[in-house]
Amino acid sequence: MSVTIDQAFVTRQRERLIKLERELQENLSEQREEYDELARAERVEPVDEAQVRMDSHNRGALRLHDEELLTRVRSAIQRAEGGRYGICAACGGPVLRERLEVKPEAMFCIACERRHELE
Numbered sequence: 001m002s003v004t005i006d007q008a009f010v011t012r013q014r015e016r017l018i019k020l021e022r023e024l025q026e027n028l029s030e031q032r033e034e035y036d037e038l039a040r041a042e043r044v045e046p047v048d049e050a051q052v053r054m055d056s057h058n059r060g061a062l063r064l065h066d067e068e069l070l071t072r073v074r075s076a077i078q079r080a081e082g083g084r085y086g087i088c089a090a091c092g093g094p095v096l097r098e099r100l101e102v103k104p105e106a107m108f109c110i111a112c113e114r115r116h117e118l119e
């Protein structure tokens with residue numbers, strides 16, 4: 001298995017990232033619409049307040065996750081366009097190709113990401 005990151009790989013990953021970006025944007029705008037509907041419904045008939053609060057809390061967390069992912073996806077696209085794709089943003093070392101296959105938006109090598117998580 002090849003581990004080198006060549007231009008064809010970067011191009012393919014960039015396409016995947018752009019698709020992912022579009023999906024996330026769609027999800028987020030759908031979530032925003034649902035959230036607005038829920039907010040409207042709440043005002044009209046306050047059914048079970050605790051339940052409604054819980055639902056909007058969960059939705060909020062989900063949305064935050066998607067927004068964070070979208071930010072990472074966008075910076076990965078920029079990195080791909082700037083020729084820095086597959087280079088760890090922290091140590092400048094290589095990010096393994098198999099890691100990028102699983103997580104195309106990865107910006108750090110495994111060692112740096114672990115360090116990051118422990119902090």
Ligand SMILES: [Zn+2]
Binds near residue numbers: 093
């Ligand atoms: Zn690193």
